[in-house]
Amino acid sequence: MKKRLLFLGLIYLIFISLGLPDSxxxxxxxxxxxxxHVAASSAGVIAMVVSIGTILSSFQTNRLIQKIGVGNLIVCSIFLTVLGLCGFSFSQNFFFLIISAIPLGLGAGAIDTAMNDYVALHYKAHHMNWLHGFWGIxxxxxxxxxxxxxxxxxxxGG
Structure with a gap:
């Protein structure tokens, strides 16, 4: 029981980290x-690329879980998210920001879908509410x- 609660705490921490870059x-x-040297509206391009990556990876999450397992998918997705954020941080031009948005979206979508699925299958329904509350944090x-x-x-640095 204690191990199960500790794992749930880890899932909540993952969802806090999932929410950090979203805003x-x-x-x-x-x-x-x-x-x-781009227009203010260019942020929409980056947001769109992140969203497309999120949607695409969400659609493939179940297949990937069956192929590599939920734990491996989460680790790979965290790596992709970190790669995307580091790409943003080191970017010297707008085009590279767009390229960096791809792994950011792919990683975030897979983490989100896999964790939602896992919590829905292994925990009580109220934990799903808490999960999304932690994303809000x-x-x-x-x-x-x-x-x-x-x-x-x-x-x-941010």
């Missing part, structure tokens, strides 16, 4: 767009963290 683009974009903390970096350093 930071809007906070950082005014500075990023001027640095990359991450989505709230993301702009706070980015704001700190914008004030004290730069958007790349």
């Amino acid at each position: 930071i683009l809007g906070v950082a974009w005014p500075i990023m767009s001027s640095e990359f 991450g989505a709230t903390l993301g702009p706070i963290i980015m704001g700190f970096y914008l004030k004290n350093q730069n958007w790349r």
